[in-house]
Amino acid sequence: MKFKYRKINLTSPFSRKFISRPIIPVSIKYKGRSVYYEALIDSGADFTILPLGLAEILNIEYSKSKEILFTGVDEGILKGIISNVNIEIAGSKYETSIVFAQISGTIGILGQIGFFDKFVVKFDLQKEDLEIKPRS
Numbered sequence: 001m002k003f004k005y006r007k008i009n010l011t012s013p014f015s016r017k018f019i020s021r022p023i024i025p026v027s028i029k030y031k032g033r034s035v036y037y038e039a040l041i042d043s044g045a046d047f048t049i050l051p052l053g054l055a056e057i058l059n060i061e062y063s064k065s066k067e068i069l070f071t072g073v074d075e076g077i078l079k080g081i082i083s084n085v086n087i088e089i090a091g092s093k094y095e096t097s098i099v100f101a102q103i104s105g106t107i108g109i110l111g112q113i114g115f116f117d118k119f120v121v122k123f124d125l126q127k128e129d130l131e132i133k134p135r136s
Helices: 053-056
Strands: 003-006 008-013 018-021 025-030 033-041 049-051 068-071 076-090 090-100 108-110 119-124 131-136
Touching: 008 076, 025 068, 033 131, 049 053, 053 090, 068 090, 090 131
Parallel strands: 033 108, 049 090
Antiparallel strands: 003 131, 008 018, 025 033, 025 076, 049 108, 068 076, 076 090, 119 131
16 A cells, blocks of 8 residues: 655745655544544554544543553653554554544554554655555
8 A cells, every 4th residue: 555645734944845744544443433534654653542532433431441651752641541443544454452542733643553563664755655565
């Protein structure tokens, strides 16, 4: 599966061009409910993190979910819940554990656990594209 980087409306301090980021569409499914969302592929993130509001849309019960404390860049200690969900990316479906938390911004984060453990990813910044292959 190939994707183009998303141009973000921020000027790069290194050039006059916009910043480009590896952001892809994902579908998150849980017990018959699903939501379409966009997420940044982040090899520095320990796990996949999505906004807590998506857990509410998917009707994930907080009381039945394991809590986790973690740190993010400049956000201090964050609290989240871990839930098993199904994710679909360009027709490739898999079940995984992800963290739902009060994160800033409008996109989720695809990290080591929940994404990189399921896919091999090749980034090409100069061409502004990436390739994702499911692990066999």
